[in-house]
Amino acid sequence: MGAFDWFWKALGAQSERNDRKSRQTVSVADDRVAELERLSDTELVAAARAITRDGEISDRSEFLAILQVAASRTLDMRPFSVQSQAVLRMLEGDVIQMATGEGKTLVGAMTATGFALTGRRVHAITVNDYLARRDAEWMRPLVEFFGLTVSAVTEKLSADERRKAYRADVVYAPVNELGFDLLRDNQVTDRAQMVRTPADVALIDEADSVLVDEALVPLVLAGSVAGEQTTGEITAAVSGLREHEHYTIDDDHRNVFLTDAGAHRLERELGIDSLYADEHIGTTLVRVNLALHAKALLIRDIHYLVEDGKVALIDASRGRVADLQRWPDGLQAAVEAKEGLTVTDGGRILDQITLQALMGRYPQLCGMTGTAVEAVDQLREFYDLRVSVIERNRPLQRIDEDDRVYARLEDKNAALVERIAEIHATGQPILVGTHDVAESEFLAEELGKRGIELNVLNAKNDEEEAGIIAEAGERGRVTVSTQMAGRGTDIRLGEGVAELGGLAVIGTSRHRTSRLDNQLRGRAGRQGDPGMSVFYLSLEDDLIETGGADTAVSAQPDGDGLLDNRKVRDFVNHCQRVTENQLLTIHSQTWKYNRLLADQRKIIDTRRDDLLDTDKAVAELRERAPERAEELADVDAQVLEQAAREIMLFHLDDEWAEHLATMDDVRESIHLRAVAKETPIDEFHRIAVREFKDLAQRAVDKSVETFRTARIDAEGVHLGDDGLARPSATWTYMVSDNPLAGGGSGALATMERFFS
Structure with a gap:
């Protein structure tokens, strides 16, 4: 037995015991349904309230049976036993794996209702606005049956509408809206300005997407100040560099590195002694790296388009132009300069939080997805979450064919087109x-x-996209879609399609993780429907070149270039395991950088709460500047208290923004520490602790100075007179943790403007 085999065996045994216990509980619940159906609505609600009176569910079988009856009455949907089992496991705090079409939306609503009846506010987290709005309306009758309230928070809501929505017992919302509202709330100077009401439970739909795929994507709040941009001189110098001679690209195309020859050439052209001198590391070198990243890793018409004189980003996870998205300011400017476009002003980052840190703020997490087992390591390591696999209500009828592997890309493409035409x-x-x-x-x-009509998903909103995906099961329909398009939307078979074999799913290549492959496969074979899936690959695919960089496979292709060989398919699986391990390593390493900042952020939050909720601000300023306090003796006490609060919050927020900017610069150049035999992560932590150590004191010192000099009258403090006003415009965007750590798609940023 291997070193950790005992652990996995014990884990499996525990999971099996949990599943067995859950099935027993559900069986008892099923037996109770007939009797409970004789109760009136009022009696049924009273029964539910009785067993959730003390903040816990005292009889889980009874409770599941009540939910079954309520769902039948309000939604005309009788939950399957496997759905009740899923509800039970989520109430226990698990991430459940349920196949596509098995009814996760109802499971989520039943679980949310269960938590809400015990007095816990629930954020039902979705991946987009459309699903939040759809699911809230669809499941509203069930939630409201028990006297509970339900709402949806979506992008178009005003601050007042958001404030009202967050007070509901069950709040459906996209994860990015929850994060952006948190960031904006962390800029307020009065509690009444906040929109969010904290929740006790995060119930996450498509949990692997939120908790793993996008976990380290920071949500960013930026302010309207001109940022420093890549100069045309640097762009021109970098444009003349040649790969291999002046720079190299790593095997997985995530990083680009200057060679000594490249550095010397740039130093000559820029007229500087050394790119690595102290005065250039945080400025010139950073801009050189951004320009080099734009040149070598971001490819026009693959990672971005140029439309109407502007850079339009392509969202790789959806495969089309991404509305209102941008890269972080330095990289955005570098690409604009590369294309000879007008370089747009940047902005100052006011605050940011990763999705992983955002999820860590909830006292309890649970979730559901069709592909959790492949993410079990990440879910356990980063969230201490267990995975429960829920069996299908009906056996799987889908046929998953062996991969079709070809020697060359052109052979694969030819075979792919031919197979689509045949089907x-x-x-x-x-x-x-x-x-x-x-x-x-x-x-x-x-x-x-060949005269074949098809739908290529290029919808401008999620609702249109969902409609196209929902119709993909109609007879004769050919739909071409990127991996994540329409996720959360069920594909039902059209009339007579089952007799033809159901939906055929064809992948144009395998993904870097088997979880994404299984998401695509899972589009077919819902609820016992027939279906088939097959993936077409070539040895020139990104997965093979990345995962098999240090390995070779030998096989003789047939006349069409097909490598119909078990050894070749095993090699493909090996390549995928390599890339999966790479992704896990990247996640672990990146979280090490983010975790310390997340901990420091909690300290800032605590200080902010004290300043917002107490009179500490005015007390501290009176103590440090008694003469100024005496001068303001005639100012109303509440006005002075709020003025002091605004002064101290301004400088606290300003120092935190400066800290983030400093650490961002450090992160972009930290790889240079390895050259000096230092461990980058240890050096990053050392600098972060040093820089943060005096942050609060600096904020207080500056607040005292402002208190002494700022104009304070019956209307409050006039910070704008001294150039200390908060930005007149802010915007939010999503961006990769490090723009230099990914090729193109990893650096996408979603931006939406808000004006205050």
């Missing part, structure tokens, strides 16, 4: 999962030559 000729609907826009356009062109 389409039978009338069987097809869903093709692509990796990027280029693949989608290639298929559209090639299939168009």
